[in-house]
Amino acid sequence: MIKGILFDYGGTIDTNGLHWAHVLWEAYQRNHVNVSKDAFSEAYKYGERALAIKPLVQPQHVFYDVLFLKLTEQFSFLKRNGHSVDDSAIEVIARECNEFAHTTVTNAKQVLEELALEYPLVMVSNFYGNINNILADFGIAGCFQNVIESAVVGVRKPDPRIYQLGIDALGFQPGECVVVGDSFSKDIQPARQLGCPAVWLNVAGWEETSPKLATPEGVTEITDFAHITKVLKSLG
Structure with a gap:
């Protein structure tokens, strides 16, 4: 669940x-x-x-x-x-x-606000020490209960420890925390190493090795951020 x-x-x-x-x-x-x-x-x-x-x-x-x-x-x-x-x-x-970016975040905002009514959300990002200011400027800071930023915590993806900090912030077991990201190597693989189910927003990577065959166990692929809500319902 x-x-x-x-x-x-x-x-x-x-x-x-x-x-x-x-x-x-x-x-x-x-x-x-x-x-x-x-x-x-x-x-x-x-x-x-x-x-x-x-x-x-x-x-x-x-x-x-x-x-x-x-x-x-x-x-x-x-x-x-x-x-x-x-x-x-x-x-x-x-x-x-x-x-x-502003247009895309505006489109994502409604999804995030709906999800935040049902689940605690935590941001886990490789960023430069200003992600909180960016989230506030884009109007979505209130959606997240906590923010784990690489420049602040001293750990960068794909090191699974940065996602473990997110799990710890949520206070649940890894299997109860779903990871949503676009990078297979930096988001999805670390999530699966920790035992988290993952939703892979697989649209267009850049010089990244992706699975060539079936989507790995525990990973659900989507091609639009708006599909996340439906996928989460299917995951329970």
């Missing part, structure tokens, strides 16, 4: 299953940032590492700020590696992607 829910954030709630690399790559294309997909992929990975290592993101930053900082690091990487990119695109892309 499901008693509580652990939600991933990025790529789950704010993009409805699209990996953020896909969202940004499409924005690069719309704004004529002419680099290869391989070059973009390397820049994307560099930007992710940079924000995780450098003290760039501050607790008061909203999501637009994170996008702007991330894109600045990406463009810096591309220029150092011989690519001609125009920094004026940074603000445009950050604004477009921020609007996309």
Whole structure:
């Protein structure tokens, strides 16, 4: 019987299953940032590492700020590696992607509010120390009883210990806590290692190894965040 829910954030709630690399790559294309997909992929990975290592993101930053900082690091990487990119695109892309995230979170908000009436919800996220401010800015902070953020607790996915902290926050047994996430390697596998059932929002990953055959035992696949409520009813 499901008693509580652990939600991933990025790529789950704010993009409805699209990996953020896909969202940004499409924005690069719309704004004529002419680099290869391989070059973009390397820049994307560099930007992710940079924000995780450098003290760039501050607790008061909203999501637009994170996008702007991330894109600045990406463009810096591309220029150092011989690519001609125009920094004026940074603000445009950050604004477009921020609007996309706001729209997607607004669509998810009703589902989260309905679920919060029936279950305690906990957020488990790899983020930069400002996830609470982002949740408040997006109007969904009140849906979550607790937030487990990697930059705060010192553990990052795919380490199962970060999900164990979420389980502990709920106060239930692992089998009573369902994990909802978009990344098979960072959300679903750790959940199953701990004994949690999992709902995999499987839309579009990025350079991630996914199961080639049947969905693993204890995992339910969906392709739209709005389907979560129906799936949870089937899980009990």
